[in-house]
Amino acid sequence: MTPILELRNVSKRFGGLAAVKKVSFTMNEGEIVFVIGPNGAGKTTVFNLVSGFLHPNEGTILFEGQEITRSAPHDTARRGVGRTFQIVKPLPNLTVLQNVMLGAFMRTGNVRAAEEEAVKILAFLQMQHLRDFPARGLPLAALKRLEIARALATKPKLILLDEVVSGLTTGEALALAELLKGLQEWGVSVVGGVEHVMQVVMKIADRIVVLNYGAKIAEGAPEDVVKMPAVIEAYLGPKYKELGR
Amino acid sequence: MKGLRSWQLWAVLGIAAACASVPLYVRNDYLLQVLFRIALFSALGLAWNLVGGYAGQLSLGHVAFFGVGAYGLAIFTDLGVPRWISMLLAAGAATLLAAIIGRIVFRLRGPYFTLATIAAGEVLRLMATNLKITGGAIGLTTPALFSGQLFWKWFYLAAIGLALITLIINYRVSRSRFGYYLMAIREDEETARAVGIDSLRCKLQSLLLSAFLTALAGALYGSAFQFIIPDSVLALDTSVQIAIITMLGGAGTLLGPVIGAVVLLSASELFKNQFKESHLLIYGILIVAVVLFMPEGIVGALQHLFRRRTKPPDVAAGIAPGGRDLSGSGTPRRS
Numbered sequence: 001m002t003p004i005l006e007l008r009n010v011s012k013r014f015g016g017l018a019a020v021k022k023v024s025f026t027m028n029e030g031e032i033v034f035v036i037g038p039n040g041a042g043k044t045t046v047f048n049l050v051s052g053f054l055h056p057n058e059g060t061i062l063f064e065g066q067e068i069t070r071s072a073p074h075d076t077a078r079r080g081v082g083r084t085f086q087i088v089k090p091l092p093n094l095t096v097l098q099n100v101m102l103g104a105f106m107r108t109g110n111v112r113a114a115e116e117e118a119v120k121i122l123a124f125l126q127m128q129h130l131r132d133f134p135a136r137g138l139p140l141a142a143l144k145r146l147e148i149a150r151a152l153a154t155k156p157k158l159i160l161l162d163e164v165v166s167g168l169t170t171g172e173a174l175a176l177a178e179l180l181k182g183l184q185e186w187g188v189s190v191v192g193g194v195e196h197v198m199q200v201v202m203k204i205a206d207r208i209v210v211l212n213y214g215a216k217i218a219e220g221a222p223e224d225v226v227k228m229p230a231v232i233e234a235y236l237g238p239k240y241k242e243l244g245r
Numbered sequence: 246m247k248g249l250r251s252w253q254l255w256a257v258l259g260i261a262a263a264c265a266s267v268p269l270y271v272r273n274d275y276l277l278q279v280l281f282r283i284a285l286f287s288a289l290g291l292a293w294n295l296v297g298g299y300a301g302q303l304s305l306g307h308v309a310f311f312g313v314g315a316y317g318l319a320i321f322t323d324l325g326v327p328r329w330i331s332m333l334l335a336a337g338a339a340t341l342l343a344a345i346i347g348r349i350v351f352r353l354r355g356p357y358f359t360l361a362t363i364a365a366g367e368v369l370r371l372m373a374t375n376l377k378i379t380g381g382a383i384g385l386t387t388p389a390l391f392s393g394q395l396f397w398k399w400f401y402l403a404a405i406g407l408a409l410i411t412l413i414i415n416y417r418v419s420r421s422r423f424g425y426y427l428m429a430i431r432e433d434e435e436t437a438r439a440v441g442i443d444s445l446r447c448k449l450q451s452l453l454l455s456a457f458l459t460a461l462a463g464a465l466y467g468s469a470f471q472f473i474i475p476d477s478v479l480a481l482d483t484s485v486q487i488a489i490i491t492m493l494g495g496a497g498t499l500l501g502p503v504i505g506a507v508v509l510l511s512a513s514e515l516f517k518n519q520f521k522e523s524h525l526l527i528y529g530i531l532i533v534a535v536v537l538f539m540p541e542g543i544v545g546a547l548q549h550l551f552r553r554r555t556k557p558p559d560v561a562a563g564i565a566p567g568g569r570d571l572s573g574s575g576t577p578r579r580s
Contacts, residue, residue: 077441085439091432092408102429105422106441114422154440 002065002191004029010059013043019045021214034201035193037211038235043193044086047160051083052076066093072207082156084147086163092136099135101154125149142173155212161192165200249568259411268398277397282508284404285462290491291411291480292458295451298497301431305361305484309369310456312479313339314463319385323351332464340453347452347481370479384474400469411458493535495542504543545574
């Protein structure tokens with residue numbers, strides 16, 4: 001079976017800085033994969049490369065077997081790659097409902113149909129009560145959910161969640177993690193990039209890819225990855241081992 | 246950004262009908278000329294609103310399309326084309342020009358975009374000043390689209406008609422997916438692209454539509470004043486005035502441009518008569534006051550007032566673990 005997403009030796013340089021170095025990994029249908037790593041490891045850059053906001057200097061990116069290495073962001077989105085932004089980017093003067101409708105408009109030109117779809121998604125993310133508020137001024141927890149809602153409304157086959165749980169309290173993060181597991185019922189494969197909230201990663205990831213200084217240093221099942229010395233050294237820290245996770 | 250309900254649309258049509266009946270009791274040429282300018286600038290503001298309001302692209306180069314409309318009418322008619330067809334051809338030429346200018350300027354954002362649009366307008370003004378076909382600095386006489394004793398009445402009615410058509414286009418756009426796309430681009434272009442919106446293409450489409458309508462207004466204006474020179478129909482001032490009218494009334498709202506045109510142009514006329522030379526000063530103070538106290542324009546300020554009354558601001562939009570509403574206000578409120 002063709003993987004839903006495949007990165008082959010993808011590299012990205014910003015001037016002299018190699019942000020991503022020869023990273024390869026695949027992502028299969030129905031999987032939840034998390035990309036983790038310390039700050040500056042290149043997680044967001046990888047997401048920007050996949051979603052077409054950046055183009056790699058080297059390497060190939062395939063989505064459902066087709067090359068999307070140099071696709072524009074809107075083309076990539078139309079193929080079925082949804083994404084959220086780490087630094088939330090709502091449409092501030094539009095209501096929550098309208099924000100989500102904009103995602104839905106990718107699949108329908110009908111305003112009423114888009115609204116119905118948006119209402120369903122808001123219900124799934126438990127934010128119906130916010131539908132008529134402008135996005136500006138919502139608390140971070142709601143904005144993070146709004147990012148997911150908008151991406152989900154485009155009916156993506158793959159959704160890239162860029163640190164949707166970071167910056168939330170542990171309680172908020174765990175509640176959101178529960179919801180993320182439900183994303184698959186919407187026919188979505190998930191890639192998340194999470195920095196600090198390892199509980200969430202451990203709880204829902206099928207597989208973890210670890211980046212450090214732009215290079216992939218480990219990949220595997222969550223329980224295996226957290227035991228790898230290289231991962232503990234680079235990211236989790238010795239305390240993590242002592243605590244037994 | 247709520248659109249009009251159907252009764253509101255009927256109200257607008259009623260007002261338009263009232264406007265159209267004005268010449269029945271106003272026979273003063275000066276007054277009709279002022280009303281013509283108000284109606285024309287309403288149309289111009291509404292046309293600009295598509296790009297500058299909904300799509301949020303602050304163009305200060307719209308005079309380019311205005312000028313092409315006026316010059317096109319004169320030049321095509323001079324070549325033997327019937328005048329009404331000339332007007333359409335001129336609008337077509339402006340649309341073509343918009344396609345070329347747009348491809349360049351829409352690659353820039355924010356102030357750089359605005360500066361590029363100013364440059365585009367200025368390039369056209371300089372060309373018109375120096376080319377033979379445009380009559381250089383001396384300008385051209387324009388064919389009269391309407392003539393006879395009551396010609397101001399007909400120009401006024403034509404301007405009202407154009408404003409109404411432009412208003413209906415604005416209305417249709419604001420209720421469509423295309424309108425949502427434009428607003429998304431205004432709010433955050435990156436996010437717009439992440440939900441599959443081809444932002445360059447959408448901005449370009451809005452500009453083409455806007456340029457066509459702006460050129461029709463330019464042709465009407467050129468014809469009404471019978472004579473055009475680069476400094477009258479290609480001056481940066483006109484671009485600025487169109488933008489200010491729309492922003493004063495409320496950019497990205499349906500009625501904002503109309504209200505802006507009525508307020509600003511009638512104030513300008515009144516001050517001109519009342520205060521002689523100092524009218525520009527008062528005009529300037531008025532604009533500063535609106536920008537300071539009503540940054541979203543008159544319609545925007547009214548909407549805020551209305552919203553504050555209908556929606557209590559105490560609903561802190563909190564999400565607790567598990568998605569419960571933590572606003573402390575009991576039941577979540579809607580609309």
